[in-house]
Every structure is written in C-alpha cells, then in structure tokens.
Amino acid sequence: MDDTNVVEVSTTIDSGSELGRHVWIRAASRLQNVQLGNDCFVGFKCDLKFVSIGNSSMLATGVQCLGIAQSPIRIGANAWLGAKVTVKAGVTIGAGAVVAAGALVVSDIPPDAVAVGRPARVIAYRNVVEDGSPSPERVLAKVRERARQGMPSLLDRASLSVARLKTLNPDTQTWDISEDTLIDAELRGGASVEIARDCILIGRSARLGGMSQLGGIDIGTGASLGEGIVIEAAGGVTIGDFSELGARVTVVTSSHDHSFRSLPWEEAPVRIGSRCVIGEGAIIVGPLSIGDGAVIKPYSVVIRDVLENTVVNGVVQLMEIQE
Structure with a gap:
C-alpha cells in the first residue's frame, strides 16, 4: 500500500481495489472493486462495491455505494457525500456534486448539483470560489505522528x-x-x-x-x-x-x-x-x-x-x- 495513505483498523480492501495517494479510509469500512483517486476521504463503516471515485472526493460515515460488476457506480472528482448516503448501481454522480446526509441516489446527479431526499432530487447548484481541491494530506501527517x-x-x-x-x-x-x-x-x-x-x-x-x-x-x-x-x-x-x-x-x-x-x-x-x-x-x-x-x-x-x-x-x- 502507498505509504502516503492511512487505512484504519477493521477496514477490509479486496485485491480488486486500487487506491491513489493521500487517501484516508476510516475504521470498519469495506471496499470491493473500488478505484479511489488521490486525496480522497472515506468515513467510518462505509460499504463500497464496484465504484470509481475521482480525486479529492469525500464520503462521510456510513455511505453505501452498491454497484455491481455489470452496473458500476461512478463518482466524479471533488464530490461530497454526506452521512449514510446510499447510491444504487449504475448511478453517476457528477464532479463537485454535494449529496445530503441520508439521501438515496437512484438516478444520475449532475456536476456541482446539491441533492437531497429519498429518492435524491436536485435542489440547487453550487456557485463556488475556486480555491483548490480538498485533501486530507495535512491531517494524515498528524494521524501518523500521533500513532508514532x-x-x-x-x-x-x-x-x-x-x-x-x-x-x-x-x-x-x-x-x-x-x-x-x-x-x-x-x-x-x-x-x-x-x-x-x-x-x-x-x-x-x-x-x-x-x-x-x-x-x-x-x-x-x-x-x-x-x-x-x-x-x-x-x-x-x-x-x-x-x-x-x-x-x-x-x-x-x-x-x-x-x-x-x-x-x-x-x-x-x-x-x-x-x-x-x-x-x-x-x-x-x-x-x-x-x-x-x-x-x-x-x-x-x-x-x-x-x-x-x-x-x-x-x-x-x-x-x-x-x-
């Protein structure tokens, strides 16, 4: 595993998964056939299957991405999925999209959209200051030092x-x-x-x-x-x-x-x-x-x-x- 990454206890990652650099995966998560870009964060107890995730995307605690081999999930760069969001097979979530806690995503979410609800619906679009992409890199240095x-x-x-x-x-x-x-x-x-x-x-x-x-x-x-x-x-x-x-x-x-x-x-x-x-x-x-x-x-x-x-x-x- 890349030594820039932090993978916490009780997390399982299968041989079909690939992780980028500066990735933080919190405790008790499960990754199966996941392609995870650079500078990504995966929260506690996430369950990710057959999903590709772009650089600098952040998944909060309890996110479930339930893709299958014939119908994978795609999440663009710089996306944010809130706590216990569930994403169904075949869905694409666009770059920069924000999905609110508890949402159930059953259809595609456009880039920079803000989506809420069960099923998730778009309620707004982000108008952002382009100040750079999120990354856990600085925090990861503190996490490793604390363990040392x-x-x-x-x-x-x-x-x-x-x-x-x-x-x-x-x-x-x-x-x-x-x-x-x-x-x-x-x-x-x-x-x-x-x-x-x-x-x-x-x-x-x-x-x-x-x-x-x-x-x-x-x-x-x-x-x-x-x-x-x-x-x-x-x-x-x-x-x-x-x-x-x-x-x-x-x-x-x-x-x-x-x-x-x-x-x-x-x-x-x-x-x-x-x-x-x-x-x-x-x-x-x-x-x-x-x-x-x-x-x-x-x-x-x-x-x-x-x-x-x-x-x-x-x-x-x-x-x-x-x-």
Whole structure:
C-alpha cells in the first residue's frame, strides 16, 4: 500500500481495489472493486462495491455505494457525500456534486448539483470560489505522528483498550464500556454511563490536539449508547442525563462550506438534552440542539433544533424507500 495513505483498523480492501495517494479510509469500512483517486476521504463503516471515485472526493460515515460488476457506480472528482448516503448501481454522480446526509441516489446527479431526499432530487447548484481541491494530506501527517508517539490511535487497536481509556479520561471510571469499541475521544460527564459493543467515538478539544475548543463528548449520568453507534465529536457533543441513543445512531458535528471548492471544515456542535430517546438508525447532523425529553423516531435524519418534549421524524425517514 502507498505509504502516503492511512487505512484504519477493521477496514477490509479486496485485491480488486486500487487506491491513489493521500487517501484516508476510516475504521470498519469495506471496499470491493473500488478505484479511489488521490486525496480522497472515506468515513467510518462505509460499504463500497464496484465504484470509481475521482480525486479529492469525500464520503462521510456510513455511505453505501452498491454497484455491481455489470452496473458500476461512478463518482466524479471533488464530490461530497454526506452521512449514510446510499447510491444504487449504475448511478453517476457528477464532479463537485454535494449529496445530503441520508439521501438515496437512484438516478444520475449532475456536476456541482446539491441533492437531497429519498429518492435524491436536485435542489440547487453550487456557485463556488475556486480555491483548490480538498485533501486530507495535512491531517494524515498528524494521524501518523500521533500513532508514532504511542497515543490512542485508530491505527493500533491495542492502544484503544478500555483500561487505558479510563486512565486518560477520569470521569469514565464508573462507565460500563464494551471492550468491542473503538474510542479515540476526550470523554467527560457523570456516572454510570453505558456504551455498547461496536461503537466508534472520536473527537477531542483543541487543548488535546482537536480542531475546536468545543471538541469532545460530554455524557450525563445514566445515559446509554446502543450498539453500532458512531459519534464524530470534533465539533463537540453533549448528551444529557438518562438519555438513550438506540443502535446504529450516527451523530455528526462537522460541516463543510460548500461555497468553496476546498470544502473547508466547520464545527457543528450537537447538544442532546436530558431524558431524550434517539431511535435506532437515526442521523443527527449539527449544529443543533435537542431539548429535554424529546423523542426522535427511528431512522430519522435530524438537521435542525428539536423542542423539548416533542416527537419528531426528522426531515426524512431513511426507511421510506427500501428494496
């Protein structure tokens, strides 16, 4: 493998795949017959099959590109696919296109289009400042250096033991954390928190090398995280006392300014109040606040504030169109 690339633990890449340079593939992703250009990013738990991806394209957590040999998927350069986007076989996504979190793409998306929904539809076109293409290259140097220094790293499963996590994060001493987790995060909060198996939690504040002063995860007393949850807390996550996050919930606290070709990073903090219930498979995309006692229905995509003691389905239901 090219030594400019970073491929994190629990990721599988078959012999039919080819990677360019300065590629970052995050933990627990699967690549089968994938041609990936230079300077690309692939988020956590992505499933990519029979797809070609152009230079400087970025795929967020949980993206599924479900191509087949007879009907591959093509994604142009500089494209951005949000969390848990699903792309069906035979689809072409044009260069510079932006596809919103949770979208289901069943037909071609033109270059520089902004698409949302299930099925995805074009709602606008980007008018961008041509300031250069996005690349994870600078961040990759920091990732490799962190691993070399023996710090917690998603390049080394042994560095992420629960015992070490609790040493580095004193507030977690009473937490029940599955050993089958991947946690490289600054954790704070109350007592008796439960974190189930197969979760991925990342994010630190600027004082510990993160990107934002708000970075890290603050979890209140008695809160619980179900299995398979992904929390990306570079922009900061707060979860209130006795709140429950169901299995396979995704929380994203990073955004990108689509008015620039380089897609500069922006913090997008998420605050979940006390005694909230976040249903299985929901996607929470900051910046937003969910009020105390709110209930988010399963498979909802939530992109704006939720009032306390309300029940919401989000802007779209991920299960409304399934084969």
